[in-house]
Amino acid sequence: MTNDAIAAVFDHVADLIEYQGGNVFRVRAYRNAARSIGSLVESLASVRADASRSLTDLDGIGADLAGKIETLLDTGRLPLLEELEREVPAVAFELMRVPGLGPKKVKSLIEALTIDSLDGLERACRDGRVAGVKGFGAKTQAAILDNIAFAKSPEHDRMLWADADAIVQGLMAWMRGCPEVRRVEGAGSWRRGRETVGDLDLLVESTDPKAVRERLRSWPETSAVLLEGDTKTSVRGPHDVQIDMRVVDADAFGAAWQYFTGSKEHNVALRARARDRGLSINEYGVTRLTTDTTGKGESIAGRTEEEVYGAVGLPWIPPEIREGGDEIALAERDALPDLVTLADMRGDLHMHTTATDGEDTLADMVRAAVARGLRYIAITDHGQRVTMARGLDRKRLLHQWGEIDRLNESLAASGPPPLVVLKGIEVDMLEKGGLDLPDDVLEQADWVVASLHYGQSQPRERITARIVEALENPNVDVIGHPTGRLINRRPAYDVDIEAVIETAARTGTFLEINANPWRLDLDDRHAAAAKRAGVRLVISTDAHSTHGLDVMRCGVLQARRAGLTAADVVNTRTLAGLKKLMKR
Numbered sequence: 001m002t003n004d005a006i007a008a009v010f011d012h013v014a015d016l017i018e019y020q021g022g023n024v025f026r027v028r029a030y031r032n033a034a035r036s037i038g039s040l041v042e043s044l045a046s047v048r049a050d051a052s053r054s055l056t057d058l059d060g061i062g063a064d065l066a067g068k069i070e071t072l073l074d075t076g077r078l079p080l081l082e083e084l085e086r087e088v089p090a091v092a093f094e095l096m097r098v099p100g101l102g103p104k105k106v107k108s109l110i111e112a113l114t115i116d117s118l119d120g121l122e123r124a125c126r127d128g129r130v131a132g133v134k135g136f137g138a139k140t141q142a143a144i145l146d147n148i149a150f151a152k153s154p155e156h157d158r159m160l161w162a163d164a165d166a167i168v169q170g171l172m173a174w175m176r177g178c179p180e181v182r183r184v185e186g187a188g189s190w191r192r193g194r195e196t197v198g199d200l201d202l203l204v205e206s207t208d209p210k211a212v213r214e215r216l217r218s219w220p221e222t223s224a225v226l227l228e229g230d231t232k233t234s235v236r237g238p239h240d241v242q243i244d245m246r247v248v249d250a251d252a253f254g255a256a257w258q259y260f261t262g263s264k265e266h267n268v269a270l271r272a273r274a275r276d277r278g279l280s281i282n283e284y285g286v287t288r289l290t291t292d293t294t295g296k297g298e299s300i301a302g303r304t305e306e307e308v309y310g311a312v313g314l315p316w317i318p319p320e321i322r323e324g325g326d327e328i329a330l331a332e333r334d335a336l337p338d339l340v341t342l343a344d345m346r347g348d349l350h351m352h353t354t355a356t357d358g359e360d361t362l363a364d365m366v367r368a369a370v371a372r373g374l375r376y377i378a379i380t381d382h383g384q385r386v387t388m389a390r391g392l393d394r395k396r397l398l399h400q401w402g403e404i405d406r407l408n409e410s411l412a413a414s415g416p417p418p419l420v421v422l423k424g425i426e427v428d429m430l431e432k433g434g435l436d437l438p439d440d441v442l443e444q445a446d447w448v449v450a451s452l453h454y455g456q457s458q459p460r461e462r463i464t465a466r467i468v469e470a471l472e473n474p475n476v477d478v479i480g481h482p483t484g485r486l487i488n489r490r491p492a493y494d495v496d497i498e499a500v501i502e503t504a505a506r507t508g509t510f511l512e513i514n515a516n517p518w519r520l521d522l523d524d525r526h527a528a529a530a531k532r533a534g535v536r537l538v539i540s541t542d543a544h545s546t547h548g549l550d551v552m553r554c555g556v557l558q559a560r561r562a563g564l565t566a567a568d569v570v571n572t573r574t575l576a577g578l579k580k581l582m583k584r
Contacts, residue, residue, distance in 0.1 A: 001072050001073060001076055002043070003037050003038065003040050003043060003044055004038060005072075006037055006044060006069060006072050006073075007033075007034040007035070007037040007038040008034070009072060009078055009081060010030045010031070010033050010034035010037065010065075011030070011031065011034040012081060013030050013078070013080060013081055013084060014027045014028075014030035014031045014034065015093075015096065015103055016081075016084035016085065016087075016088050016103075017030065017084070018102070018103040018104065019088050019092055019103035019104070019106065019107050020084075020087065020088065020107075021104075021107075029060070029062075029065070030065075032060040033060045033061055033065050035060070035265065035324065036058060036059045036060040036061065037058075037061075037069075038525075040058070040525075042498055043498070044069055044073065045073055046498070048069075048070065048073060054066070055069055055070070068080065089110060089116075091110065091115065091116050091117055091120075092106050092107070092110060094117065094118055095109065095110070095115070095118065095121060097118075097151040098118070098121070098144060098147050098148055098151040099147045099151065099198075099199070099242060100143060100144070100147060101144065101147075105135070105136075108133055108134070108135060108136075109121065109124075109130065109133060109136075112133045112134075113129055113130070113133065118148060118151065118152060121144070121148060122145065122148045125141050125142075125144055125145035125148070126145065128141070130144060139227065142226075143226050143227060143234075146224060146226060146236070147242075158196035158197060158198045158488070159196060159197055159239060159241060160195070160196060160197075160487060160488070160517045160518065161190065161193060161194060161195055161196065161197055161517065161554065161557070162517035162551065162554055163239070163517075164190050164197035164200060164241070165190065167200060167221075167237060167238050167239075167241065167243075168186045168190055168200060168202075170221070171200075171202065171219065171221070171237070171243065172184050172185075172186065172202070174215070174219050175202070175204060175212070175215060175216070175219075177215075178211060178212060178215040179211075180206050180207070180208040180211040180212060180215075181204055181205070181206050181212060181215070182205045182206055182250070183204070183205040183253065184202065184203070184204045184205075185202070185203050185257055186200070186201065186202060186203075187201040187202070187203050187257060187260040187261045187262075188200065188201035188260060188261065188262060189262070189263075191261050191319045192261060192262065192263065192319050192320055192322060192323070192561075193319070193320045193557040193558070193560060193561050194561075195487055195520050195523070195524075195558070196487060196488065197241075199241060199242040199243065199244065200237070200241055200242070200243045200244070201243075201244050201245075201246075201260050201261075202243060202244070202245040202246070203245075203246055203248060203253070203256055203257050203260060204245060204246070204247045204248070205247075205248060205249070205250055205253045206247050207249070209230060209231055209247040212233075212245070212247050213228060213233050213245075213247075216233055216235060216243075216245055217233075217235070219235075219237075221237050221238050222235045222236070222237060223235075223236045223237065223240070224236040226242065231246055231247045231248070232244065232245070232246050232247075233245045246260065248283075250303060251285070251299075251302055251303055252283070252284050252285050252302045252303075253302075253303060253304075254301075254302055254303050254304035254305045254306070254307055254308055255281070255282070255283055255284060255285040255286065255301070255302040255308050256283045256284070257305055258270075258305045258308050258309075259281075259282065259283035260283065261319050261322065262322065263322055263323050263324055264324075265323065265324025266317075266322040266323060266324045266327065266328075267281075268324070269324060269328050270312065270328070273312050273313075273314075273328065274286065274311075274312050275289070277312060277313070279300070279311060279312065280297065281308065281311075281312070284302065285299050285300075285301060285302025285308075286299070286300050286301040286302060286307070286308055286311040286312075287299050287300065288300060309331075313332075314328065314331040314332065315331055315334065315336065317331055317336065318336070318339055318560065320339065320557065320560040320561045321336075321337075321339075321560070321561065321563060323561075337563050337564070337565050338565050338566075339559075339560040339563070339564065339565060340539075340556060340559050340560060340564050340565055340566045340568070340569050340572065341556065341566075342552065342553050342556045344556075344566040344569070344572040345374070345539065345552055345556065345569075345571060345572060346374065346375045346376065346571060346572060346573065346574065346575075347374055347375060347376040347377060347378075347571040347575065347578065348369065348374055348377045348378070348540055348541050348543070348549060348552065348571070349377070349378040349380070349422070349424070349447055349449070349478070349538055349540045349571055350378065350380050350424075350426065350449055350478075350480060350512065350514070350538075350540030350541065350542045350543075351365055351377060351378070351379060351380060351540075351541060351542065351543040351544075351548070351549070352379075352380065352381050352382070352389075352426075352542075352543065352544045353365055353379060353381055355381045355390075355392065355396070355400055356381040356382045356386070356389045356390050356391055356392060357382065357386075357388075357389035357390065357544060358381070358543075358544045358545065359544055359545040360545050360546050362379060362400075362403060362404070362407065362421075363407070364546055365377065365379065365543070365546060365549075366407065366411075366419065366421060367546075368546035368547075368549055369419055369549060370418050370419050372549055372550075374419060374549075375418075375419055375420070375574070375575065376419060376420045376421070376422060376575045376578075377419065377421055377422065378421075378422035378423075378424035378446065378447040378449075379400070379404060379421060379422070379423070379424050380424040380425055380426040380447065380449050381397075381400065381425065381426065382426050382428070383397075383425055383426060383427040383428050383435070383436040383437045384436050384437065385427075385428035385430060385436035385453070385454065386428060386436075386453055391428075391436070392425070393437075394437065394438075394441050397425060397437070397441065398441070398444075400423075401423040401444070401445075404421050404422075404423050405423070407421055408420060408421055420575055422446035422447045423444070423445055423446045423447070424445060424446060424447035424448065424449065425437065425442070425445055425447075425448055425449070426449040426450075426451055426480060427442065427448060427449070427450050427451070427476075428450075428451060428452070428453055428454065429450055429451065429452045429466040429467065429469070429470050430454075430466075431454055431455035431458065431466075433465070433466060433469055434469070435450060435470065435473065435476075439473070439475055442473075442475035442476075443475050443584075445475070447477055447478075448475050448476050448477050448478075449476075449477070449478050449479075449480040449512070449540075450470040450471075450473070450476045450478070450479055450480065451479070451480035451481060452466060452467065452484060452493070456484055456493040457493070458493075459494070460494040460495060460496060461496075463493050463494060463495045464495050464496040464499050464500065467479060467482070467495065467500050467503075468499060468500065468503045471500070471503045471504055471507050471509045472503065472507055474583065474584055475584065476509060477509065477510060477582055477583070477584070478509065478510040478511065478512050478538050478540075479500070479504070479509065479510075479511050479512060480512050480514065480540075480542070481512060481514040481516075481519050481521040481542070482495075482497070482500060482511055482512065482521060482522055482526075483495060483497065483521050483522065483523075483526070484521070485519065485521055485523075486518045486519060487517075487518055487519070487520065488518075489518065492521075497526055497529075498529075501526070501529055501530050501533045501535055502533065504530065504533075504535045505530075505533045505534045505535050507583065508581075508582075508583035509535075509583060510535070510536050510537065510538045510570055511527075511530050511535055511536075511537055511538070512537070512538050512539075512540055513527055513537055513538070513539045513540075513555045513558050513559055513562075514540060514542050514555065515539055515540060515541045515542065515551045515552050515553075515554045515555025515556075515558070516541070516542050516548075516551060516554075517551060517554050519542070520554065520555070520558045522537070522558075522562075523558070524558055524561035524562040525562075527558065527559060527562035527564060528562040528563055528564075531562065531563065531564060531568050536568060536569070536570050536581060537559065537564060537568055537569050537570070538569065538570055538571055539552065539555040539556060539558075539559055539569055539571060540555070540571070541555070
């Protein structure tokens, strides 16, 4: 079984134990183990096979969980999971797809109303029976009814970060048009830069919550009001996404922003650190713990996030790495990375033109790159294997490179050029091995991207061998979108990413973070593993049009989540600096 499959089993076990009202520490142990396993690049099978190591060396894995991992690796089954699944009704898993219904609430509904399906839950809501269940009520019933359609529809999966960002930016601009809004910021998984976002969180500083609520209600994109309270309002926005807006005072804005940004795991660790120092942290601020009969301690921080972190002896931690990993330990040692920024990017090394499947010409792409302040780009149209994109054969490619030479001469005719265009190509790794253009052509290129577009269902060993062969080719500079995934559309092909990273480190070949919002490939875990192995990364847009150059920010965000600095990304350097790092 893969790491992801085992992590999913442990998460499922945690859900079932929570549904049964089991020990909270046991639930937490399985969830922590799932998160730890999911973040591993090295396979659990390889850890187990190494006689010098033990599964219990892994974070969050004790002897009991190690034994269960071995059972899964040996048999693909877990008797505990099968026992729990027999004890918990199958409908519980269906109901937990409804936003806001966790294991405990689902259990209450099933036991009180004998619900056997999502349709049954919908009928119970329409009949008013859900409102009569202890802990629910009319507002909760209405929210559940609204969310059932959301849960049933396959179109309502988590949205891409870029789509969520468009909504957040539009909504914040709308809210800033309200005179009573002093400040508005996004929070949650959007602010942390997660690849996909489930719902949106907005924080508003104001002393007039009513005016702020009315402004949100009047947003042209608001399709329904799900909840309305003194300080919290929830609405349904574009693409049926739920938007939760909270209104807070200035004195608590920083604490609330930190709290609602999350992640849950990061906040749990931060609260534990605060308790050790006699403090309490919540969305209202940082206070001293007290045994006073009033139960109210002295408030010491809350206006800014910097105050909140400073109160527990830490520097401010960038939101992209607040995922419950090693960020607090790094902060303690004053060793947080200086994360790469969009302003650091000097070049874009993967893009297409009308010569193959791009929408804009070579000249159009150059003008757009100059307008964005780039100093160099590589034109990397497809090689001849990609026939559906009219891939370039030797003759057409050499003709394009001649055009690029003449364009560079023109750009430099009146002095230092605003931008240098590299003669590039995106070659395909062929199913039977080799590349789709010969080495005597590739050695004339300034920049070669090697990608895998065909034969993605081949066995793991074959796909890995194809990529390793490309990495070992002296003319290949970078592997494009190394796992081939399309978020929410297509899983990664089966590849030994550990072997890919190891070979990239040995050969001095770069690996790409493809900034296309559907790809973001490498993902943050694999990019972090590449950095640890000494591999340098390239952030490229894979743009097929001039506006496609704007997705660079998505790739930078992914790199930040991986903990990458400008030094880890080769196209933050000058062109001369980039060439010094290339293996040829």
